[in-house]
Amino acid sequence: MGELTTFPVSVKVAGRKVLVVGGGDEALAKVRLLAKTRADIHVASSAMDVDFSEFAVTPVSRAPVPCDFLGAALVFIADYGPEGRAAERMARAAGIPCNVVDRPSRCDFYTPSIVDRAPLTIAISSEGASPVLARLIRARIEAMLPPALGKLASLAGSLRHKVEALIQDGATRRRFYEALVTSPVIADATGAEALLLRHAAAEAKGEVWLIGAGPGAEDLLTLRAQRLLQEADVIVHDQLVPAAVVEMGRRDAERIPVGKTKGHHSFSQAQINTLLVRLAGEGKRVARLKSGDPMVFGRAGEEIAALRKAGIPYTIVPGVTAALAAAADTASPLTLRKVSSGVVFATAHGADDEALRHWASLAGSGLSLALYMGKSIAAETAARLMAHGLPGATPVGIVVNAGRADRKASLGTLSGLASGAGQFPQGPAVILVGDAVAAGDWADALPIDQLQQRVA
Numbered sequence: 001m002g003e004l005t006t007f008p009v010s011v012k013v014a015g016r017k018v019l020v021v022g023g024g025d026e027a028l029a030k031v032r033l034l035a036k037t038r039a040d041i042h043v044a045s046s047a048m049d050v051d052f053s054e055f056a057v058t059p060v061s062r063a064p065v066p067c068d069f070l071g072a073a074l075v076f077i078a079d080y081g082p083e084g085r086a087a088e089r090m091a092r093a094a095g096i097p098c099n100v101v102d103r104p105s106r107c108d109f110y111t112p113s114i115v116d117r118a119p120l121t122i123a124i125s126s127e128g129a130s131p132v133l134a135r136l137i138r139a140r141i142e143a144m145l146p147p148a149l150g151k152l153a154s155l156a157g158s159l160r161h162k163v164e165a166l167i168q169d170g171a172t173r174r175r176f177y178e179a180l181v182t183s184p185v186i187a188d189a190t191g192a193e194a195l196l197l198r199h200a201a202a203e204a205k206g207e208v209w210l211i212g213a214g215p216g217a218e219d220l221l222t223l224r225a226q227r228l229l230q231e232a233d234v235i236v237h238d239q240l241v242p243a244a245v246v247e248m249g250r251r252d253a254e255r256i257p258v259g260k261t262k263g264h265h266s267f268s269q270a271q272i273n274t275l276l277v278r279l280a281g282e283g284k285r286v287a288r289l290k291s292g293d294p295m296v297f298g299r300a301g302e303e304i305a306a307l308r309k310a311g312i313p314y315t316i317v318p319g320v321t322a323a324l325a326a327a328a329d330t331a332s333p334l335t336l337r338k339v340s341s342g343v344v345f346a347t348a349h350g351a352d353d354e355a356l357r358h359w360a361s362l363a364g365s366g367l368s369l370a371l372y373m374g375k376s377i378a379a380e381t382a383a384r385l386m387a388h389g390l391p392g393a394t395p396v397g398i399v400v401n402a403g404r405a406d407r408k409a410s411l412g413t414l415s416g417l418a419s420g421a422g423q424f425p426q427g428p429a430v431i432l433v434g435d436a437v438a439a440g441d442w443a444d445a446l447p448i449d450q451l452q453q454r455v456a
């Protein structure tokens with residue numbers, strides 16, 4: 001951390017004069033920014049080239065004179081010609097802080113990039129050194145904060161006394177405020193008070209968020225998932241969710257792996273259900289983090305049923321499911337006009353013959369198949385699909401570790417897969433079957449029938 005050469009402050013400008021010197025686009029940009037406040041904006045320039053009529057300002061078409069500076073809180077010089085330089089001298093003589101656009105060395109103060117969630121304002125300043133960086137960071141923060149945040153912040157302020165009267169416990173209060181300012185639905189005081197009453201009634205009643213973590217890359221998490229992970233008291237996660245994603249949760253949240261890797265069930269589903277109900281019953285906010293999307297082969301149904309039965313509030317946050325990550329990795333459209341009219345997400349593991357017959361006929365009539373949990377039985381599944389009439393020439397693509405940096409793709413046909421290639425790279429895999437697969441970009445893919453030799 002370096003030494004600050006400037007000190008950030010927020011200047012009260014409501015009702016005060018702010019003078020902008022210049023009549024071009026730069027001046028207009030400053031006026032636009034200032035118009036977000038209730039400042040009394042004055043513009044002076046002998047060269048009025050732009051139209052200020054959409055703002056509540058009265059531009060005066062002459063060079064600024066010393067009395068223009070009387071009582072001004074700030075001066076912006078948006079045109080550093082002879083007029084602007086004279087204005088700078090006048091501002092300094094009057095002792096008014098002055099900003100000269102694009103001339104950091106002439107500025108008494110800089111204007112930061114602003115994220116506006118009034119009354120909450122976030123100002124990002126690079127002390128004039130890199131406005132581009134400041135703007136970039138601003139865009140990221142913009143994306144992180146719900147648009148209604150400011151309104152919610154005001155509501156939080158206006159409810160303070162009620163909250164103190166209704167909720168004694170400090171942690172419960174913090175939760176209420178967190179829930180309020182991050183709520184995507186609450187828009188007015190009535191909604192906020194209803195939320196307050198719920199929190200007061202529950203005092204310390206927990207809840208469970210079933211969160212889709214996506215296929216394993218940190219930046220394929222949704223913003224909502226990320227936000228809730230920051231609020232969780234406990235994170236209950238599957239084996240398939242990489243450590244880096246679990247790490248993104250609140251630092252002091254407890255983490256419980258309930259990993260289910262194939263063949264190793266450290267927790268049974270019933271035990272997980274019981275665990276979720278118990279944790280929430282203790283008043284904790286539980287992030288149940290699942291790979292991909294919780295509603296796709298995520299056993300979400302059972303967990304939701306258990307929570308409902310126990311009367312515990314829950315929320316589901318969708319995630320990018322593995323098949324969609326695989327489609328993105330290989331630029332393979334899963335639906336394609338005149339080729340594939342739909343897509344079936346199916347589990348190869350545990351599929352009986354009737355199911356396979358059904359999928360073969362769906363794929364035969366132009367649907368893409370996305371098969372989950374099928375790596376170890378890939379050859380057998382392919383053979384059975386063929387036995388049910390799916391042509392051996394049907395394109396097949398396999399993506400291991402979809403959505404992650406170490407993904408590996410292979411491409412071939414159903415008959416190639418059926419003929420016994422069984423050695424896949426380490427990691428979870430999705431098998432895509434259907435004519436649309438051939439429309440993808442599989443340039444980096446290994447031919448499926450060479451998988452065996454490669455590994456050998």
Ligand code: SAH
Pocket residue numbers: 215216240290291292293294295296297298320321322323326371372373374399400401402403404428429430
């Ligand atoms: N809910 C998850 C699926 C969980 S079932 C989702 O929506 O993606 C586990 C199966 O998902 C694995 O056997 C594999 O078929 C698939 N899978 C999960 N993550 C994957 C990944 N990164 N790449 C490829 N397949 C994946």
